[in-house]
Amino acid sequence: MQNLLDYEIILLPLCRYLHANASFMKTEMITLKKVSLKDIAAKAGVSTALVSFVLNGKGQEHRIGEETARHILQIAKEMNYRPNLAARGLRSGTTGTLGVVVSDISNPFFAQIARDIEDAADKLGRTVFFGSSDESAEKMKTLISGLINRGVDGLIVVPCEHSEDTIQELCKNKIPLVLLDRNFNDINVSYVVLDNFNAAYKATRHLIDSGYKKVGIIAYDVKLNHMQDRIRGYKEAVAEAGMAANVLVIKQKNFDKAFDKAMRKAMDDGVDALFLPTVTITISCLHYINDHNIEIPKQLGLVGFDGGDAFDLFSVPVSYVSQPVRHLSVKAVEILIDMIVNKNASVQGVRIVGSLIVRQSSLP
Amino acid sequence: MQNLLDYEIILLPLCRYLHANASFMKTEMITLKKVSLKDIAAKAGVSTALVSFVLNGKGQEHRIGEETARHILQIAKEMNYRPNLAARGLRSGTTGTLGVVVSDISNPFFAQIARDIEDAADKLGRTVFFGSSDESAEKMKTLISGLINRGVDGLIVVPCEHSEDTIQELCKNKIPLVLLDRNFNDINVSYVVLDNFNAAYKATRHLIDSGYKKVGIIAYDVKLNHMQDRIRGYKEAVAEAGMAANVLVIKQKNFDKAFDKAMRKAMDDGVDALFLPTVTITISCLHYINDHNIEIPKQLGLVGFDGGDAFDLFSVPVSYVSQPVRHLSVKAVEILIDMIVNKNASVQGVRIVGSLIVRQSSLP
DNA sequence: ATATTTTACTTAAACGATATAGCAAAAAAA
DNA sequence: TTTTTTTGCTATATCGTTTAAGTAAAATAT
Numbered sequence: 001m002q003n004l005l006d007y008e009i010i011l012l013p014l015c016r017y018l019h020a021n022a023s024f025m026k027t028e029m030i031t032l033k034k035v036s037l038k039d040i041a042a043k044a045g046v047s048t049a050l051v052s053f054v055l056n057g058k059g060q061e062h063r064i065g066e067e068t069a070r071h072i073l074q075i076a077k078e079m080n081y082r083p084n085l086a087a088r089g090l091r092s093g094t095t096g097t098l099g100v101v102v103s104d105i106s107n108p109f110f111a112q113i114a115r116d117i118e119d120a121a122d123k124l125g126r127t128v129f130f131g132s133s134d135e136s137a138e139k140m141k142t143l144i145s146g147l148i149n150r151g152v153d154g155l156i157v158v159p160c161e162h163s164e165d166t167i168q169e170l171c172k173n174k175i176p177l178v179l180l181d182r183n184f185n186d187i188n189v190s191y192v193v194l195d196n197f198n199a200a201y202k203a204t205r206h207l208i209d210s211g212y213k214k215v216g217i218i219a220y221d222v223k224l225n226h227m228q229d230r231i232r233g234y235k236e237a238v239a240e241a242g243m244a245a246n247v248l249v250i251k252q253k254n255f256d257k258a259f260d261k262a263m264r265k266a267m268d269d270g271v272d273a274l275f276l277p278t279v280t281i282t283i284s285c286l287h288y289i290n291d292h293n294i295e296i297p298k299q300l301g302l303v304g305f306d307g308g309d310a311f312d313l314f315s316v317p318v319s320y321v322s323q324p325v326r327h328l329s330v331k332a333v334e335i336l337i338d339m340i341v342n343k344n345a346s347v348q349g350v351r352i353v354g355s356l357i358v359r360q361s362s363l364p
Numbered sequence: 365m366q367n368l369l370d371y372e373i374i375l376l377p378l379c380r381y382l383h384a385n386a387s388f389m390k391t392e393m394i395t396l397k398k399v400s401l402k403d404i405a406a407k408a409g410v411s412t413a414l415v416s417f418v419l420n421g422k423g424q425e426h427r428i429g430e431e432t433a434r435h436i437l438q439i440a441k442e443m444n445y446r447p448n449l450a451a452r453g454l455r456s457g458t459t460g461t462l463g464v465v466v467s468d469i470s471n472p473f474f475a476q477i478a479r480d481i482e483d484a485a486d487k488l489g490r491t492v493f494f495g496s497s498d499e500s501a502e503k504m505k506t507l508i509s510g511l512i513n514r515g516v517d518g519l520i521v522v523p524c525e526h527s528e529d530t531i532q533e534l535c536k537n538k539i540p541l542v543l544l545d546r547n548f549n550d551i552n553v554s555y556v557v558l559d560n561f562n563a564a565y566k567a568t569r570h571l572i573d574s575g576y577k578k579v580g581i582i583a584y585d586v587k588l589n590h591m592q593d594r595i596r597g598y599k600e601a602v603a604e605a606g607m608a609a610n611v612l613v614i615k616q617k618n619f620d621k622a623f624d625k626a627m628r629k630a631m632d633d634g635v636d637a638l639f640l641p642t643v644t645i646t647i648s649c650l651h652y653i654n655d656h657n658i659e660i661p662k663q664l665g666l667v668g669f670d671g672g673d674a675f676d677l678f679s680v681p682v683s684y685v686s687q688p689v690r691h692l693s694v695k696a697v698e699i700l701i702d703m704i705v706n707k708n709a710s711v712q713g714v715r716i717v718g719s720l721i722v723r724q725s726s727l728p
Numbered sequence: 729a730t731a732t733t734t735t736a737c738t739t740a741a742a743c744g745a746t747a748t749a750g751c752a753a754a755a756a757a758a
Numbered sequence: 759t760t761t762t763t764t765t766g767c768t769a770t771a772t773c774g775t776t777t778a779a780g781t782a783a784a785a786t787a788t
Contacts, residue, residue, distance in 0.1 A: 036774055047738050052776060063735055086450040086459065086515045087774035090743045095450065097514075104479065111475035115468065118496060127510060130494050132482060146491060150461075151450045286677050310673035313650050400744055411768050416746060427765055451744035454773045 035079045044068075044075050051076070055083070089151050096126050098336060099147030099155045101140055102180075104132045109279055109306050109325070110158070113180070116329035117156060124337050126153070135252065137163040148175065154336045156180050161222050176339040178332045182226040183349065190339065192332040192350045196226050199321045199354040200233025203275050203303040206319070208241045210362055212273035212301045216246035216266050218259070218285070219277050230277040246271055250281075259284045267294070273301030273362070277321075279308060286314055302361040317359035327352055399443045408432075408439050415440070419447070453515050460490050462700060463511030463519045465504055466544075468496045473643055473670050473689070474522070477544070480693035481520060488701050490517070499616065501527040512539065518700045520544050525586050540703040542696045546590040547713065554703065556696040556714045560590050563685045563718040564597025567639050567667040570683070572605045574726055576637035576665045580610035580630050582623070582649070583641050594641040610635055614645075623648045631658070637665030637726070641685075643672060650678055666725040681723035688716055 037055075041048040046068065053062045054072045089095035098121055102110040114130055121128045129147055133140035140163050144155065154176030159167055164184055170177050171189050183191035200217075207215045217234045220227050235245050248266055250258035263285065266274065276282040282304030294300050296316040304311060304320040311318040331350050339345045401419075405412040410432065417426045418436045453459035462485055466474040478494055485492050493511055497504035504527050508519065518540030523531055528548055534541050535553050547555035564581075571579045581598045584591050599609050612630055614622035627649065630638065640646040646668030658664050660680040668675060668684040675682040695714050703709045 037776095038774075048775080049739080049777075050737065056776085063737085065736060068736080082509065082513050084454070084515070084774050085513045086453045087743090088776075089450045090448070090454055090745090090773090091775045091777085093743075105469070105482065106472075106476045106479035108470075108472055108475065111472065111478075112470045114475075114494075115470035115496060118469065118494070127493070127495075127514070129491070130478075130482070131491075132479060145446065149446045149449045150491070151448070283673050283677070286673075290677065308673065309647050309650075310677045313647070313654065313674045313678050315679045401746095402744075412745080413747075413769080414767065420746085427767090429766060432766080448744050451773090452746075454775090455744080455746045457773075 035081045036084070037081075040072065040076050040079060040081055043079070044072050046072065055081070094153055094340075095151040097129055097150070097152045098126050098333070099129045099131070099144065099150075099152035101131045101133050101143050101147070101155065101157045103135050103158055103160065105130055106132075107279075108308055109323075112325050113158075113329050116326045117333055120330045120333040121337075124333065126337070133158075133160055135160040137161065137166065141166045144170070153340045154178075156332050156336055158182060159184065159224075161224055176336055178336045178339070180328065180332045182224050185225060188347055190335050190348045192328050192335065192352070193226060194323050194328065195351045195353045196229035197233040197236070199323075199356075200230040200275065200277060201237045202233075202354075202356045203319075203321050204234045204237035205240075206356055206358065207273040207275060207301050207303055207362055208237060208243070210273075210301060211364060213243075214246065214269075214271050215243065215273045215275065215301075216248060216269075216271035217275045217277065218248045218250065218262050218266065218281055220281070221249040221251050227277065234275055234277075255280075256284070260288065263288045267292075267300075272299070274303075276302070276304045279304070279306040281305070282318065282320070283308075283310055286310065286318070290315075297361050297364045301364060303356070304361075307357065311359075314361075316361050319359045319362040320357050322355050322357050324352055324354065399445045400448065401445075404436065404440050404443060404445055407443070408436050410436065419445070458517050458704075459515040461493055461514070461516045462490050462697070463493045463495070463508065463514075463516035464521075465495045465497050465507050465511070465519065466522045467499050467524065469494055470496075471644075472672060473687075476689050477522075477693050480690045481697055484694045484697040485701075488697065490701070497522070497524055499524040501525065501530065505530045508534070518542075518704045520696050520700055522546060523548065523588075525588055540700055542700045542703070544692065544696045546588050549589060552711055554699050554712045556692050556699065556716070557590060558687050558692065559715045559717045560593035561597040561600070563687075563720075564594040564639065564641060565601045566597075566718075566720045567683075567685050568598045568601035569604075570720055570722065571637040571639060571665050571667055571726055572601060572607070574637075574665060575728060577607075578610065578633075578635050579607065579637045579639065579665075580612060580633070580635035581639045581641065582612045582614065582626050582630065582645055584645070585613040585615050591641065598639055598641075619644075620648070624652070627652045631656075631664075636663070638667075640666065640668045643668070643670040645669070646682065646684070647672075647674055650674065650682070654679075660725050661728045665728060667720070668725075671721065675723075678725075680725050683723045683726040684721050686719050686721050688718065691716055 037048045037051045041051045044051065050064060050068065051072050053059060053064060054069045055076060059069045085095065100114065100117055102113060105111055105114055118128050129150065129152060131143035131147065133143060137160055140160055144157070144166060147155065155170065156178050158181045159179055164187065167184060167187055167189060171187065177189055179189055179191035181193060183193055204215055215238055217231060219231050231247060238245050246266065246269065248262040250262050274285065276285050289296060296302055302318055304318050307320045307322055311320055331352070335348050401412045401415045405415045408415065414428060414432065415436055417423060417428060418433045419440060423433045449459065464478065464481055466477060469475055469478055482492050493514065493516060495507035495511065497507060501524055504524055508521070508530060511519065519534065520542050522545045523543055528551065531548060531551055531553060535551065541553055543553055543555035545557060547557055568579055579602055581595060583595050595611060602609050610630065610633065612626040614626050638649065640649050653660060660666055666682055668682050671684045671686055675684055699712050
């Protein structure tokens with residue numbers, strides 16, 4: 001391992017606390033792995049089966065003596081027993097974990113989703129494995145494969161472009177799966193997405209209603225349907241108003257340059273309002289606006305996506321489409337767990353309506 | 365489960381693709397759990413031990429015939445074998461997973477840390493379990509306990525206030541552990557933190573050098589040493605300049621109200637520059653500034669923390685202390701894995717120097 | 729008094745991998 | 759030829775659970 005870093009290592013003195021209060025402990029202990037069912041069984045003078053039953057609350061069901069049950073429970077508590085979940089998973093075939101693959105967990109939008117999924121899963125007694133695919137189908141497949149090897153009970157996936165095969169395969173193998181944020185029309189799989197068409201329509205329509213005469217959109221050049229739906233929604237609105245569409249697409253790689261070019265073109269073409277269908281694009285646009293002293297909302301009207309501190313704190317507060325992130329996440333978890341628990345739950349597609357937050361950036 | 369959500373459920377038609385191309389498959393398959401060592405052994409006509417050896421690259425070591433090894437390898441590939449990592453973990457006592465507990469993964473700072481840890485761990489062949497503690501010692505303990513039950517090989521923890529006991533206990537139980545972002549001076553445990561004292565000193569000193577006469581700080585009312593060190597650094601700088609310290613502390617709960625009060629007091633007291641030692645505090649401050657039409661940098665000088673789009677896009681670009689997040693994360697992973705691999709690696713404390721990004725907000 | 733049922737537990741086989749100890753056959757050494 | 763060594767593999771215990779199947783003793787029924 002290289003050390004490219006600018007730091008200083010400080011070796012601490014041998015610990016004066018290490019065995020300080022070894023003999024007493026306040027609350028429940030956290031132990032590495034020691035105590036097993038066998039240990040409890042030994043101490044209680046019963047079989048491991050009994051212990052397992054009692055500890056899983058199947059005492060009644062298996063007609064275990066009340067006295068014995070109490071005894072076992074007490075010993076388990078005393079010894080601070082913690083089940084080895086790997087072993088349980090191995091035996092029972094279900095681990096209580098969910099796998100979540102997003103594009104990039106450092107992206108605030110997905111970070112929020114991750115958090116909401118974490119909470120929702122926790123409420124339903126599951127824990128979550130996260131992974132970032134970086135919009136690479138290959139990486140996504142590797143991640144999913146790893147998650148499955150780790151025995152997750154199901155997956156929530158934000159699919160990237162060209163990942164249809166992987167998704168198909170998961171379906172074919174009956175792995176509980178919910179797509180999030182984006183879905184594939186041709187694959188029969190559960191999904192939870194924003195009503196992107198509607199959101200984009202509303203956003204564009206709002207710009208038009210505000211009096212802008214030439215509304216454009218700067219979108220990613222991807223076939224993923226969330227982006228296509230946003231473009232469709234935009235087109236629908238401009239068409240309805242009898243305007244020409246101004247769709248500027250940019251590739252994700254070499255983003256900065258591509259964005260700059262698109263933006264310049266928009267300005268040259270006399271576009272007087274822009275719908276920006278992702279946070280990243282919106283943020284880039286705000287930078288461009290600052291750098292080129294474009295006047296918002298007079299010279300250029302703006303509706304962005306997803307929101308964030310930067311939107312609120314920009315010199316002119318930015319209007320945006322707000323996704324109900326929490327609802328999307330909760331719904332995805334609910335559907336997934338339903339599929340896991342209820343083996344033959346039906347495939348569900350959920351489309352949640354977003355809201356338009358209107359600020360000054362779109363009110364000339 | 366309640367459905368408080370605004371959505372419509374769309375039931376998809378039964379899948380026309382479900383068995384579409386069941387007979388051929390392009391790339392490697394993702395299978396739920398089917399193929400085991402035993403299956404391969406059976407097909408190859410050898411024992412499971414052989415298969416295990418070969419697949420783990422211990423062929424030479426165990427003098428396995430080249431021919432046989434090749435054969436096994438090929439069958440494994442054909443059957444698309446994927447090891448059950450739970451089983452391996454159970455048997456070998458090591459799972460190749462790391463547990464990471466941060467305050468809140470939806471916080472951009474920690475989201476970035478999560479991402480960097482994920483990448484670093486991946487490079488070193490491990491995967492990561494994340495959890496958010498919400499700055500609650502109780503929740504942190506529960507999370508850690510769960511992670512240990514899941515068999516993580518080690519932990520990276522952003523400890524919260526009052527979590528000393530839990531950390532002590534982990535040490536006592538020899539669980540590989542690295543604290544991140546914050547550490548406890550009295551506990552002999554590895555840590556990777558920013559040189560907070562230095563960073564705060566630099567930031568404050570910069571404000572003083574810029575000519576501000578009454579520099580204040582708005583900090584959280586927590587005993588955690590990252591915050592205390594930031595306050596100390598601030599105090600050192602003002603003291604050195606012969607100025608009085610203006611430390612305004614706020615509780616984390618009821619944050620908005622508390623912040624407002626602190627901010628008002630600062631302005632009333634004639635503070636002409638502020639050092640804001642976290643992102644959250646900085647963002648709140650920017651909101652306050654907008655709401656109260658405070659002139660930056662003339663009326664009030666500003667140095668924030670951690671950066672972000674909002675800092676760049678604010679009407680006056682905001683100066684800030686930049687943490688080398690990537691380096692912090694990578695270092696934490698390196699140290700942790702070193703502790704895991706090299707059982708008696710020594711405890712290391714690493715303090716990385718941050719840099720001051722100067723913008724207009726601190727140049728009157 | 730014997731048969732049946734109920735109660736309260738135990739045995740032991742999995743789950744899928746790893747790893748130690750051991751065994752036969754072939755090759756080399758004596 | 760016999761002994762030793764090497765080569766190439768197998769058998770099996772084990773990790774910590776769960777769970778089906780079984781059993782022995784006590785209680786109830788006949």
